[in-house]
Amino acid sequence: MRFKSSQDIAAGMMFVGIGALALYISADYNMGSARSPGTGVLPRILSWCLIGTGVLVWIKAFLADGPSLGLAGWAWRPVIMVTVATVAFALHVDSLGLVPTMVLAMTIAALGTPETRWVEYTLFCLLMLVVGWGMFIYALGMPIPVWPGKIPDWIVAVRSLLKGGQ
């Protein structure tokens, strides 16, 4: 018997997978007593519910037509670039400061869509720098460095890793 919806198969897999993982992790959580339910009660109930839901989704995948999950429909370019841009912001804001980090993160995000027009983007980037600085540093007075102050932690980590390898 073939399934009719690969989207449902994948959704079921996610539910069952996360449910099973949660069940495994919470296996040694204290269950407490009926009078004072312990740490493990709700996690275990929810894990089983999630697994049950996943199984139902699987059954549905075999019974009813549904959308298929082609890899083509995935927005790979924005997925990767937006995620990388967010991570880049996280890794650099404390060390490189707001201005370089903004330019870095926004440019990576701009690479996420083929529609970016670079002249327009450059002007927009300058505007955003003014808005970002004006709003968060000048108006709200947030304690964020504006310019580079130290070497990013991840570079330090990579460097010591390379030294250790020698």
Next chain:
Amino acid sequence: MDLGSILANLQLGLQACLLIKWIPDPFFGVLIPIPINLFWCLMGAVIGTAIGVLPGVGPVATMALLLPVTYFLTPEGALIMLAGIYYGSQYGGSTTAILVNLPGEASSVVTALDGYQMARQGRAGPALAIAALGSFFAGTVATVAIVLAAPPLTKLAQQFTPADYCSLMILGLVFAIVLARGSVINAIGAIFLGMLLGLVGTDVNTGNARFTFGIQDLFDGIGFVPVAMGVFGIAEIIANMTNVDRRDLVSSKVSGLWPTREDFRRSIAPVLRGTFLGGLLGILPGGGAILASFSSYSVEKKLSKTPEKFGTGMIEGVAGPESANNAAAQTSFIPMLTLGIPSNAVMAMMIGGMMVHGIVPGPQIMEQKPGLFWGMIVSMWIGNLMLVVLNLPLIGIWVRMLLVPYRLLAIAILFFCCIGVYSLNNSANEVLIIAIFGLFGYVLIRLGCEPAPLLMGFLLGPMMEVYMRRAMLISRGDPWVFVISPLSAMFLLIAALMLLFILLPTIRKSREKAFQEA
């Protein structure tokens, strides 16, 4: 409930709204009186209209984005502004629907059907005017409904036992499933998933760590703001960046705003029906503006003598849904304000806004913070009044905003998400969390799971555990307490019936049909 106490409450609210703060001007330090809460109300209305006009930016994402900024405001200012964003977006959404045939908001999908046709016939002005005036009427009625319903409901809620609360939350989650768009089973799964995510961190009762993987940053749990920003902000950017939207603006000039006498005559009944229907659907957990506008459209179509003409520019198809979505946007505050239970993702954001300020949502707010409670309600009516002014004469400015392409908007949203979440605790690690949840949210969208039920589960899961433990402690470990208490039993019974109904094939079909119609 007598007239005197109603007026006293309104007066209290008005005082909170008109609070004057003396602020030094930036150049000479001269103190200037500024009605600070009215100012935030206006800001909320302006931001709401703006994001309502822009397709691809919804009120939930915007509220998530601004939650960290509200930390800098007073609780009153913060909640008044957040509320303004929600009902403001209902006004703005209709503008794009009518002029560009793109729903600025999900709740104005049906407005585009007849509104855009009216615009093509050169009657954009009357369509916009009826939408705004209908919304204003609905907003006024809904505000009165909140004023009348809040005190008795709060009294009732104060008598709830922990078991009642626990069952009420289950009922709320079941409603969220029934009214979710898309697959029912996936919505159920998303709720369980959200509840599990809500449990991450230290268990408040026992002090044991759960699902922390030994990571220090997870000991306090995953914050509501990073999760909401991830699944609603980042994930939506990713999903929308691929959809290149074409915007065929009918005309940037709208002339002849005023509807004819005939337009008014035809709109009165739909506005009244839409207000009533929307007001009712808004109170239901899981309900809100989207459901209300869809239902109103199908009701108007059914009642019309010429249903076949719907979709060709019938003013009834604009007047009904637009009133309904605004009424529902407003009345969905009732369960949030009186019970402390969010009825949809937007209300979850409001509760998030309260938690940022350390306010515990629940029936005690009305007595403990009457200024905040009534100030917020009165501000809704004032905000609606501002919105009519903002929307009708200034329509040209809003339309011009559509010239900002999404490729730039997406980058701006991304930046505000990053810096907003960073500013919460000056922690770069929380920015990593939104990256993870952005990715996760996109996977959910691709797998056919709505992120809204996940967020509801995330918020309600830990609350439910607290009430469940209290109920078990009081009953000395007897689980029958959930059935013996009449209120709790009633909530559970309704929840069970709803679940049963939705799983029955015939009713499921008609539900799907109801969503497809319109």
